[in-house]
Amino acid sequence: MAEAGRILDGKAVAARVRDEVAAEVGALRARGIVPGLATVLVGDDPASAVYVRNKGITCEKVGMASFSFTLPADTGQERLAALIDELNARPDVHGILVQLPLPRHLDANHIIARIAPEKDVDGLHPVSQGLLLAGRPGLRPCTPLGVMRLLDETGRDLTGLRAVVVGRSLLVGKPVGLLLLERNATVTWCHSRTRDLGGEVGRADVVIAAIGKARAIPGAWIKPGAVVIDVGINRTDCGLVGDVEFDVARERAAWITPVPGGVGPMTIAMLLANTAAAAARMRGES
Ligand code: GUN
Numbered sequence: 001m002a003e004a005g006r007i008l009d010g011k012a013v014a015a016r017v018r019d020e021v022a023a024e025v026g027a028l029r030a031r032g033i034v035p036g037l038a039t040v041l042v043g044d045d046p047a048s049a050v051y052v053r054n055k056g057i058t059c060e061k062v063g064m065a066s067f068s069f070t071l072p073a074d075t076g077q078e079r080l081a082a083l084i085d086e087l088n089a090r091p092d093v094h095g096i097l098v099q100l101p102l103p104r105h106l107d108a109n110h111i112i113a114r115i116a117p118e119k120d121v122d123g124l125h126p127v128s129q130g131l132l133l134a135g136r137p138g139l140r141p142c143t144p145l146g147v148m149r150l151l152d153e154t155g156r157d158l159t160g161l162r163a164v165v166v167g168r169s170l171l172v173g174k175p176v177g178l179l180l181l182e183r184n185a186t187v188t189w190c191h192s193r194t195r196d197l198g199g200e201v202g203r204a205d206v207v208i209a210a211i212g213k214a215r216a217i218p219g220a221w222i223k224p225g226a227v228v229i230d231v232g233i234n235r236t237d238c239g240l241v242g243d244v245e246f247d248v249a250r251e252r253a254a255w256i257t258p259v260p261g262g263v264g265p266m267t268i269a270m271l272l273a274n275t276a277a278a279a280a281r282m283r284g285e286s
Contacts, residue, residue: 004250004251005228005249005250005251005252005253005254005255005256006254006255006256007255007256007257007258008150008153008154008227008229008255008256008257008258008262009258009261009262010146010150010257010258010261010262010263010264010265010266011261011265013149013150013153013265013266013269014146014265014266014268014269017149017266017269017270017272017273018058018061018062018269018272020273021062021269021272021273021276022061022062022063024276024280025062025063025064025276026063028276028279028280029063031283033279033280033283034063034064034065034092035064035065035094035095035275035276035278035279036064036065036066036067036092036093036094036095036275036279037055037059037064037065037066037067037093037094037095037096037097037121037271037272037275038066038067038068038069038087038090038093038095038096038097039052039055039056039066039067039068039069039097039099040069040071040080040083040084040087040096040097040098040099041068041069041070041071041099042070042071042072042073042075042080042098042099042102042103042106043071043072043073043102043103044073048099048101049070051099052068052070052099053068054268055097055268055271056068058268058269058272059272059275062272064272064275064276065092067087067092067093069083071083073103074103074105075103075106077105077106077107077110077111080102080106080111081110081111081114084096084098084111084114084115085114087115087119088114088115088116088119093119094119094121094275094278094279094282095119095120095121095271095274095275095278095279096115096116096119096120096121097121097122097271098111098112098115098122100171112124112125112126113125113126117138117139118139118278118281118282119278120139121139121142121271121274121275121278122139122141122142122271122274123138123139123140123141123142123144123145123175123274124141124170124171125139128140128141129170129175132175132178132179133178135182139274139277139278140175140179140274141171141172141175142266142267142268142270142271142274143171143172143176143231143263143266143267143270144172144175144176144179145179145266145270145273145274146263146266146267146269146270147172147176147179147208147229147231147263147266148176148179148180148183149266149270150229150257150262150263150266151206151227151229154227154254154255156227158180158183158184158185158206159183159184159185160184160185160186161185161186161205161206162185162186162188162203162204162205162206163177163180163185163186163187163188163204163205163206163207163208164187164188164190164200164201164203164204164206164207164208165177165180165187165188165189165190165208165210166190166191166194166197166201166207166208166209166210166211166216166217166243167190167191167208167209167210167211167212167231168189168191169210172210172231173189173191173208173210174189176208176210176231177189177208180206180208185206188200188204197217197221198218198221201217201221201222201223202221202222202223203223204223204226205223205225205226205227206226206227206229207222207226207227207228207229207244208229208231209228209229209230209231209232209242209243209244210231210232210243211232211243212232212234212243213232213234213243214232214234214236214241214242214243215234215241215242215243215244215245215246216232216243216244217243217244217245217249218245218248219244219245219246219247219248219249219250219251219252220248220252222244222248222249222252222253223252224252225252225253225254226252226253226254227253227254227255227256228244228249228253228255228256228257229256229257229262229263230242230243230244230246230256230257230258230259230262230263231243231263232244232259233259233260233264240259240260241259242257242258242259242262244256246258246259
């Protein structure tokens with residue numbers, strides 16, 4: 001029987017990324033630059049509050065400054081836009097992250113577009129999206145960057161490999177496909193209207209699952225020897241599970257990410273990396 005797939009340990013890789021960022025921050029601080037990240041949370045969604053708090057704690061661990069802004073759920077568009085303008089103008093803030101989703105009465109697109117593109121460490125500003133599409137340097141979204149970093153851990157050259165991305169969200173599916181294309185993979189995007197999802201996944205050398213539906217990809221679909229990156233984090237009666245049926249998929253894959261402990265820990269690590277890069281770039285040091 002073939003050996004079970006090797007685990008891509010996101011916790012361990014994220015810790016290495018944080019060490020690298022801490023070293024970069026040390027070098028910046030020696031030149032008088034303290035990279036600073038501002039997080040903006042509107043409302044009191046408990047899950048969002050936990051994410052934002054973790055971002056702040058991790059920032060401080062790597063020597064960055066963290067500024068946290070929590071606004072009441074009934075904050076108006078103008079008030080929020082005014083805060084973004086203030087943060088855009090502050091020289092000690094190099095990155096701005098507005099936690100999504102925003103309450104429904106706010107226009108998230110408008111708010112994200114208000115962020116100065118050079119401080120858009122989430123990579124969601126239309127300018128950042130355009131630079132990614134054009135293949136020009138810019139800030140890339142954090143979860144897709146985390147996926148690429150995990151793929152790098154396998155040591156595989158992606159050139160010419162068939163990569164199937166399941167999901168087409170602006171946060172993950174679309175940008176990760178573009179990053180794979182940048183590395184010369186042959187990219188297919190699949191989604192809820194794809195006719196033969198099993199057939200598409202079955203041909204893939206690299207599978208990126210970003211659907212948000214528990215175990216939507218049966219392990220039996222995975223091509224033997226493929227690399228499987230599971231971006232899904234789904235709460236079920238059996239705890240947190242990914243978008244891929246892990247146990248069966250692992251028997252077929254060469255490499256696979258667990259849930260939890262795969263892509264999840266990478267997102268904040270890449271956010272810190274983006275913030276350090278934004279701080280360096282603002283000083284023309286990138
Ligand atoms: N909410 C869930 N994921 C994200 C993310 O990557 N960025 C922001 N800003 N909000 C999120």
